[in-house]
Amino acid sequence: MRLSLLSDLNAERAARRAAVLVTELISGEQRLVREAEIGSDPLAEALRERLRQGKSGLVDQGGRQFFLTVQAPPVRVIVIGAVHISQALAPMARGVDFDVTIIDPRTAFATPERFPDVPVLAEWPDAVLPEMRIDRYTAVVALTHDPKIDDPALLAALRSECFYIGALGSRKTHARRVQRLTDAGFAEADLARIHAPIGLDIGAVSPAEIAVSVLAEIVATLRQDRRRPA
Amino acid sequence: MLSTETDILKTAEAWRREGRGVAIATVVETWGSAPRPVGSHLVIDEDTSFLGSVSGGCVEGAVITEALDVIADGKPRMLEFGVADETAWQVGLSCGGRIKVYVERVD
Numbered sequence A: 001m002r003l004s005l006l007s008d009l010n011a012e013r014a015a016r017r018a019a020v021l022v023t024e025l026i027s028g029e030q031r032l033v034r035e036a037e038i039g040s041d042p043l044a045e046a047l048r049e050r051l052r053q054g055k056s057g058l059v060d061q062g063g064r065q066f067f068l069t070v071q072a073p074p075v076r077v078i079v080i081g082a083v084h085i086s087q088a089l090a091p092m093a094r095g096v097d098f099d100v101t102i103i104d105p106r107t108a109f110a111t112p113e114r115f116p117d118v119p120v121l122a123e124w125p126d127a128v129l130p131e132m133r134i135d136r137y138t139a140v141v142a143l144t145h146d147p148k149i150d151d152p153a154l155l156a157a158l159r160s161e162c163f164y165i166g167a168l169g170s171r172k173t174h175a176r177r178v179q180r181l182t183d184a185g186f187a188e189a190d191l192a193r194i195h196a197p198i199g200l201d202i203g204a205v206s207p208a209e210i211a212v213s214v215l216a217e218i219v220a221t222l223r224q225d226r227r228r229p230a
Numbered sequence B: 001m002l003s004t005e006t007d008i009l010k011t012a013e014a015w016r017r018e019g020r021g022v023a024i025a026t027v028v029e030t031w032g033s034a035p036r037p038v039g040s041h042l043v044i045d046e047d048t049s050f051l052g053s054v055s056g057g058c059v060e061g062a063v064i065t066e067a068l069d070v071i072a073d074g075k076p077r078m079l080e081f082g083v084a085d086e087t088a089w090q091v092g093l094s095c096g097g098r099i100k101v102y103v104e105r106v107d
Helices: A003-014 A035-040 A044-053 A084-095 A125-132 A147-158 A171-183 A207-222 B005-017 B060-073
Strands: A019-024 A030-034 A057-061 A064-071 A076-080 A099-103 A138-142 A164-167 B022-031 B041-045 B050-052 B077-081 B098-105
Touching: A003 A019, A003 A030, A003 A064, A003 B005, A019 A044, A030 A035, A035 A044, A044 A057, A044 A064, A057 B022, A064 B022, A076 A084, A076 A125, A076 A147, A084 A099, A084 A207, A099 A125, A125 A147, A138 A147, A138 A207, A147 A164, A147 A171, A164 A207, B005 B022, B005 B041, B005 B050, B022 B060, B041 B060, B060 B077, B060 B098
Parallel strands: A076 A099, A076 A138, A138 A164
Antiparallel strands: A019 A030, A019 A064, A057 A064, B022 B041, B022 B098, B041 B050, B077 B098
16 A cells, blocks of 8 residues: 555545545555545445445455445544543543544533543534534534533534434433423424433443443444344 | 554554554455454554454464565465464464455555
8 A cells, every 4th residue: 555545544534534445456556535536436336335334345346356445434422511421431432433522611621631632622512513513423422411501512413414412311301301402493303313311221320330321322323233133 | 552443544654654664454354253344454564563453363463474574575465364273273263254354565
């Protein structure tokens, strides 16, 4: 592989853009196909299908065999609330190769000292989420317990194609939330996208345990098609 | 160092930029129960430093050895591993699967 190709591939990943590296196995010839260039590639159909599945693999075309290294953008977790659970969740999520961003307008919470390894934005969610372009590789996790902060983020998440939305709070809290979001014009099917109470039921107690259950639920949603029937 | 897919290819780029000889091994096909999915990477340098995996640790040793040849002559190679016979403990997959691994040099 040419170093320039490898470098381009890494740059696409860093920019959260999908790309496919095509390798002709006999000759070793390679090319990088960016998402925007797929339509004009001779392997367009196979590239589109592979990217949709997010799976690398072999394709045969015209008597030649190609390996497609599919690189979907890394999963990103946007956490609303620079709270205790978030402090546990951020390093765990990074550990499974997710990008993490913390958002909380309360400047006492949203400090780099409390979150040394991830970007922390001391802003209101509705001020920063539009420019973050929530895509289908994004999970939105609302952890503040405060509707003033959580709701604007949930509105943005529900209007996006993000793959996971979770919100902290008891069933009662969630029932009130559902009422507010229904009043804001969302249908039942939209609101069913919200995982609440958040996290897999593992009986979590401490902030770190709750972080495990939230992270496990995000992975379970991401890998839905691989899960065994219960 | 933690080796996620992001880190692995970034490391390959960084090692090459430092002037090291570098090879990338990629799982291109699997049959049966294979420990790492198609597309998984292992990055190797000329001093046998490595990052990532193509199996559960079963065949990495053999891939690294082959990678040194790839780094030396620049010719990509396709390696295949299955349930090995008497050498199973050495370079086979005890899980019973088979995998094909493509090894190429970073130029």
